[in-house]
Amino acid sequence: MQSRPVCAASRPHRWMWWFVLGLLWMTGCAQPARQIAAEEPAWSGRIALQVEDQSSQSFSAMFELHGNAQNGGLVLLSPLGSRLAQLDWQNGHAQLQSGQETRSSDSLDSLLQEVTGTRIPIEALFGWLQGVQVSATGWQADLSGIASGRLTARRDDPAPKATLRIALTR
Known part of the structure; x- marks a missing residue:
């Protein structure tokens, strides 16, 4: 008995099934979009923080930041886009x-320190992201690359020394 050739167009393509399964998997991992007011400042990109102490800690993540030092939110994401942490603050209250x-x-600074491992001057950070040289005790910000989405800030005092690097995507 001789088998008949099956027309390639009549059988489902395996790659299509893999594509559909991949699409379903990515949809299941997607995070719901947050509603941010159009006039509210917002930034996203990559953030890296290195703290030079006995254990020489480093931290790196993708981020989404919106608002200002009084009311806002910060989401830290893994390289694959999964949520590592979300920090929201409003009216003197913060939640991580x-x-x-x-x-x-009641302290945004303490929760932010819990997430990153060191104190970050949040009020100055919002200024720096807008290209404004804001003073923060012990920190020196290099805003020369802010037009191209690059920000570097260094803290020499108080110890331990720290370097914050941000690369913006929007």
């Missing part, structure tokens, strides 16, 4: 969500 754990505080 990391994994299944949620913590609240």
Whole structure:
């Protein structure tokens, strides 16, 4: 008995099934979009922080930041886009969500330090991102690359020394 050749057009393409499965997987991992007011400042990109102490800590993530030092939010994302942490603040109250754990505080600085491992001058950071040289104790910001989306800030005092690098995507 001789088998008949099957027309390639009549059988489903395996690559199409893999494409559909991949699309479903990516949709399942997607994070819902947050609503941000059109006039509210917002930035996204990559952030890296290196703290030079005995253990020489470093931290790197993609980020989305919106608002200002009084009311805003920061989302830290892994290279694959999954949410590592979300920090929201408003009216002197801050909330950090990391994994299944949620913590609240009256101090945005303490929760931000918990996430990054060191104090970051949040008020100055918002100024720097807008290209304004804002003074922050111990920190020196290099805004020469801000027009091309690059920001570097260094803290020499108080110890430990720290370097913050930001590369903006929008």
